[in-house]
Amino acid sequence: MENILILGSTGSIGQNAIEIIKKGSKYNIIGIAFNKNISKAIEQIKLLKPKYVYVAKADYIEQLKQLFPTIKYFTQDALVDLIAKSDVDFVINAFVGSAGILPSYYAIYYKKKFALANKESLVVAGKILTDLAKKNNIEIIPIDSEHSAIYQCLDGKRQYLNKIILTASGGPFRQTDKEQFANITKEMALHHPKWNMGAKITIDSATMMNKGFEVIEAGWLFDLESHQIEVVVHKECVMHSAVEFIDGSIIAQMALPDMKLPIAYALYKPHRIEFKNKLSFVDIGSLTFEKPDLEKFELLALAQEAFRKKDKNLGLLLNAADEVCVEHFLENKIKFTDIPKIIKQIIVDFEDNLSNNIFELQAQTQMIKTQTIKLIEKTRGF
Numbered sequence: 001m002e003n004i005l006i007l008g009s010t011g012s013i014g015q016n017a018i019e020i021i022k023k024g025s026k027y028n029i030i031g032i033a034f035n036k037n038i039s040k041a042i043e044q045i046k047l048l049k050p051k052y053v054y055v056a057k058a059d060y061i062e063q064l065k066q067l068f069p070t071i072k073y074f075t076q077d078a079l080v081d082l083i084a085k086s087d088v089d090f091v092i093n094a095f096v097g098s099a100g101i102l103p104s105y106y107a108i109y110y111k112k113k114f115a116l117a118n119k120e121s122l123v124v125a126g127k128i129l130t131d132l133a134k135k136n137n138i139e140i141i142p143i144d145s146e147h148s149a150i151y152q153c154l155d156g157k158r159q160y161l162n163k164i165i166l167t168a169s170g171g172p173f174r175q176t177d178k179e180q181f182a183n184i185t186k187e188m189a190l191h192h193p194k195w196n197m198g199a200k201i202t203i204d205s206a207t208m209m210n211k212g213f214e215v216i217e218a219g220w221l222f223d224l225e226s227h228q229i230e231v232v233v234h235k236e237c238v239m240h241s242a243v244e245f246i247d248g249s250i251i252a253q254m255a256l257p258d259m260k261l262p263i264a265y266a267l268y269k270p271h272r273i274e275f276k277n278k279l280s281f282v283d284i285g286s287l288t289f290e291k292p293d294l295e296k297f298e299l300l301a302l303a304q305e306a307f308r309k310k311d312k313n314l315g316l317l318l319n320a321a322d323e324v325c326v327e328h329f330l331e332n333k334i335k336f337t338d339i340p341k342i343i344k345q346i347i348v349d350f351e352d353n354l355s356n357n358i359f360e361l362q363a364q365t366q367m368i369k370t371q372t373i374k375l376i377e378k379t380r381g382f
């Protein structure tokens with residue numbers, strides 16, 4: 001049995017991962033990590049009896065100690081000690097946002113088997129993480145559905161790759177006129193047409209920032225140039241992405257939209273786990289593909305541009321500003337249309353002088369988040 005640590009156990013990916021792991025006998029869940037969802041965490045501790053628990057909000061530790069005194073607890077700066085533990089074999093990083101960046105670094109640094117859902121890690125620190133992974137001979141196993149699809153399609157054939165075809169649902173506003181975007185509420189944006197996910201990634205899908213992040217994520221994971229990444233809107237969400245080889249052959253990975261499949265593949269590859277519900281071509285009838293509207297979804301265009309200039313590491317700015325904007329949008333403090341305006345302004349203001357040291361990148365992320373909050377307060381939205 002391998003001992004696995006689940007970062008983000010209380011979230012959408014974390015809960016799916018636990019469900020899959022509990023059905024098999026390959027992994028023992030040695031540790032869980034979460035932010036503040038104490039009731040879900042208590043439920044998980046009772047079920048899983050982990051040896052280690054990390055809580056970002058330290059105030060909850062006393063409450064947990066009363067209930068489960070034999071567990072070893074960790075908070076904030078001690079997350080590194082938990083990841084480094086010699087009895088942690090495998091780490092799943094399903095934290096959301098910039099909280100996931102350093103944990104990815106530590107998992108690779110301490111040579112753990114490593115499956116990554118937290119795309120923000122690669123958006124902000126793609127070069128550092130992929131360089132370190134190469135140096136330490138660690139594979140970053142993708143959980144994100146598109147990247148898992150590409151990983152499954154490549155399977156030993158990377159040298160023949162011409163380009164990847166990264167599919168996008170188009171989000172809930174694929175057919176909405178841009179003039180209507182100012183009226184979009186958080187309830188509308190939280191309604192993804194095909195995927196049931198955490199709030200932050202759901203809003204990112206609505207602005208198509210998610211697809212922009214995925215361009216950068218794919219670029220680093222599969223060592224691609226920007227011209228090798230084509231984004232195609234595929235509203236049915238059954239082709240999770242495809243690869244085109246130099247001879248023109250295209251291989252796609254297809255399945256019903258359910259994150260359990262890419263999570264299971266990351267945990268059990270090359271074996272496959274049986275899932276009851278299967279995709280039927282006849283039931284679907286037809287598949288559609290269209291170009292993304294880059295004028296309407298300017299954050300996708302901005303992220304593509306950021307990856308074209310990848311040496312400047314604009315991903316850090318995109319990610320930090322987006323994280324703050326999404327939080328403010330979810331609190332009804334800014335409008336949907338303010339999100340791209342604010343992010344674009346942050347890029348103009350802070351384009352230069354980004355570091356390539358992981359701890360400095362983390363500090364710069366905090367700085368940009370603070371500056372984004374100040375910009376929002378100054379303008380009260382635009």
Ligand SMILES: NC(=O)C1=CN([C@@H]2O[C@H](COP(=O)(O)OP(=O)(O)OC[C@H]3O[C@@H](n4cnc5c(N)ncnc54)[C@H](OP(=O)(O)O)[C@@H]3O)[C@@H](O)[C@H]2O)C=CC1
Nearest residue numbers: 008010011012013035036037056095096099117118197198
């Ligand atoms: N959901 C999906 O289907 C997909 C998700 N992803 C990526 O996976 C990652 C997780 O997404 P998802 O599961 O949807 O997100 P959720 O919001 O559902 O879950 C996030 C998890 O991270 C924890 N967390 C949040 N902030 C912190 C913090 N500061 N420190 C420590 N833990 C924290 C949360 O704890 P708590 O519950 O206590 O707040 C929760 O366990 C994201 O990067 C997302 O982009 C990628 C593809 C698909």
Ligand SMILES: CC(=O)[C@@H](O)[C@H](O)COP(=O)(O)O
Nearest residue numbers: 144145168169170171205210
């Ligand atoms: C399930 C998953 O991987 C998400 O990233 C999903 O792809 C979001 O969908 P869109 O960003 O394509 O709307």
Ligand SMILES: [Mn+2]
Nearest residue numbers: 144145146214
């Ligand atoms: Mn995805």
